[in-house]
Amino acid sequence: MAYIALYRKWRPKGFEDVVGQSLITETLQKAIDTDKVAHAYLFSGPRGTGKTSTAKIFARAMNCVHGPTSHPCNQCEVCRHIISGESMDVVEIDAASNRSIEDIRTLRETIKFMPAEGHKKIYIIDEVHMLTTEAFNALLKTLEEPPSHVIFILATTEPERIPMTILSRCQRYEFRRITSGDIAKRLLYVAEQEHIDLTKGAAHILAVQADGGMRDALSMLDQCVSNAEGTIDEALIRNLLGLIGRDWLFSLSGAVFAGKGDVVIKDIDDIIRMGKEPLVILTEILEHLRAIMLYQAAPHSDTLAAYHDCMKELAAQAKKSTPQRVFAVLTVLQQALLSAKTSPSPRIAVEMGLLMASRATEGSATSGKTAVCTVPDTILERLTRLEQWAARESSTELVVQKSAETVSIPAEDEPSGNFSGESIPFPEEEAAFSVSSSTAGTVSAQEVSLPATAVQKKIKTSIPEPQTAMQRTPTDAAQAPSDSASVAVSQYQDIWDKMCQVLDKEKKKAVLSCIRNGRVVYIGEGEVIVSFKTAFMVKRANREDYFKCVDAALNTVLCGRYHMRSYQEGDAELSSYEKKNNNLTIDDPLPPQEILPSTVPVTEKTVVAAPEDSRKNLQESAILQPISLEEISSEERAVLEPLLKTVGDCNIYIEHKN
Incomplete structure (x- = not known):
């Protein structure tokens, strides 16, 4: 008699022989015993877990002369025909080669015939996911309502590829991977x-x-039997399957953890000289590192059964390395395995991966980095201190005293460590200072590392000379920082136009079409108050996506932090801001040499801030009071009308000289 492979010879004959699937077999037995057998079943799961074997046992249980029974005899003529594959009532279809709609149509034509010798006709469709879409559609109606004498059993390793219309018509059973112990x-x-x-x-x-597959395990045992003359031990299996010995695994992994690159290269040379493939080296070392990781987490895991003869060595190596170190090495080697599979020279990828793993640090596992290089601890410590110090300094305001031209740094914010002699100098032309035209300014954290002389030199060249209010240009007013005094009213429209130009350059067309219709009422104290004619415009302007764009544009124009707030014309809130403009105008009158004659109205656009000395002298010599058109005479009104047509809305003042 011809030799029969072990996985065929020892195929399960009854439900009790199916390894590792007791839940499924017990359910099917109860269904048979209680006569609650469904018309269609779907068996899904990894290869070699017993799907087809269970289907054949189920077919014998339904057609046995003593049944239907949950324990087929396997001795009657029907059972023997099913076991040998000669039964006319059990039809096995390979969907990988019979996947077209024509094959399903043929099945539908033969399904109407009654069983020849048994009670039921069983159709076992293996790898059913290979059927075409048209074939699935042709099978739908037959699968849902087959004749009473027909049972469908579908088997697949990829259930996700089966349409839901098919899945919903079947009782589904998931076959699990068989444990290594079973x-x-x-x-x-x-x-x-x-x-x-x-x-x-x-x-x-x-x-x-075998990775959970009984068929694979029996096939490998069959291979070992045909090549062994005596006892089948671990050394023989490792040689036949091309696996790396445990001694090499412990030696190579120990060299990786110790960071000994020369030992790593020597071990790789020795293993490859023994005829092992480079990819096998990475695969085996990854499995060994997985065993170390599992031992650290669960020392009694079933996966560690393969190390039962060297558990002491595994425990010793697991205790020498921290879990973070193991995670870091695993991360690097997994990436190296992916590279080696597609590399034209896998050995280089394997050597590079193992050398990188020997230099992997514990932080590389949490940061997600795969390429890790060794950096001296002193440099790492210095970089860490520098980053921590820069983070503190970024939230601390350093005051530059304009009068003394020195930098004042709080003592508690000074960097710790030996930064006094190891500070990193920056070129003077690259150090950007932001110094206000007022008496104080701010310096960024990066500039603190400059030598004191360089700081003083930079401040001297960057702080402008004091200017009077009349000497300031519109550009100077527009570039005032947010903490300066309120912007002159005469500059409102110019600032608003520049802001609109910024929005136009940034392609904010929708925002610009709404914002350009606004009128600036007040600028100061970090706010830009704008009025609109309609409530719709106010609602759009106060939307977050709108005012964020406007705020960014205003910050660009005004070189400070400003926030736009919008109101409808006539709103009571606007009057308070207009009063602020009036107070600003009254508090900051023109210097004496700029006061106009009483016959010429003084508008808000001509009144700007003046130095304190000039303001005090002006208050002593003249007083400005606002008036309305009804309070002036007809002659004065006739003189003012041409000017009012040109200027538009304005405030009118009468000068009373002492």
Whole structure:
């Protein structure tokens, strides 16, 4: 008789023989015993977990001469025909090669015939996810309402590729991966029945390499049997399967954790000289590091059963390394494995990955970095201190005294460590100072690292000379910082126009179309008050996405932090801001040499801030009082009318000289 492979010879004959799927087999047995068998089932799960075997056992249970029964005899003629694949009532269809709509139409034509020798006709469609969309559609109605003598069993490894219309018509059973312990027990049982001398350690290695599939484990055992003359031990299995020995794994991983690059290269050379592939080195070392990680987290995990003969060595290596260090090495090697799979020279990728892993730091695992280089601790410490100090300084205002031209730094904000002699100098032309035209200014944190002489020199060249109010140009007024005094009323329109130009350059067309219709009422104290004619415009201007754009443009024009607030014309709030303009105008009259004759009205556009000395002299010599058109004579009104047509709305003042 021809030799039969172990995975075929030891295919489960009954529900009790199915390894690791007791939940599913018990459910199916109860359904058979209570006569509650569905018309369609879907068995899904990884390869080698018993899907097709369970389907054939179910077919025998339904067609056995003693049944339907949950324990088929496997001795009657019907059971023997199903086991040998000769039964006319159990049809196995490979959907990978019979996937077209024509194949499904043929199935629909034959489905109406009654069973030949059993109670039911069982259709087992393997790899059902390979059917085309048209074939699935043709199967829908038949699958939902098949004849009473037909049962469908669909098997697949990729259930996500099956349409929901098919899934909803089936009872679904998920086959799980078989644990390595269950696989090892089954292998030892098969070896005992076949009179094979298999050690427990070898069985555990086969179980781990099978990755949850019983068929794979039996196939590997069959391979070892055909190449062994005596006992099948761990060394034989590692040689036959091309695995790296445990001694090499512990040596190589120890060199990686110790950061010994020369030992890493030597071990790689020795392993490759033994005929191992570079990718196998990375795969095996990753599995070994996984075992270390699992030992640190769960020392009694089932996965560690393969290390039962060297658990002491594994425990010693796990205690020498911190979990963060293991995570960092795993992160680097996983990236190296991906690179090696697509690299034209995998050995270079493997060597580079292991050398990078030997230099990986504990912080690389949490930061997500894969390429890690070694940096001296002194430099790292200095960089860390510098970053911490810069973060503190960014929130601290450093005052530059204009009179003394020195920088005042609070003592508690000075950088810690040895920064006094190791400060990083910056070129003078790159140090950007922001100095107000008032008596004080601010210096950024970056500028503190400049030598004292450089700071003083920079302040001397950057602080402008004092100017009187009449000497200031519109540009100077527009560039005043946010903490300065209120902007002159005469500059409002100019500032607003420049702000609109900034919005236009930034392509903020929607914002510009609304904002350009506003009238500036007041600028000062970090606010820009604008009035609009309609409530709709006010609502749009006060939207966050609108005023953020305007605030950014205003900050660009005014070189400070300003926030726009919008009101409708006639709002009571506007009067308070107009009073501020009036108070500003009264408090800051023109210097004596600029006072106009009484016959010429003094408008708010001609009244600007004056120095304190000039203001005091002016208050002693003249008083300005606002009046209305009704209070002046007809002759004065006739004189003012041409001017009012040109100027527009304005405030009128009469000068009373002492």
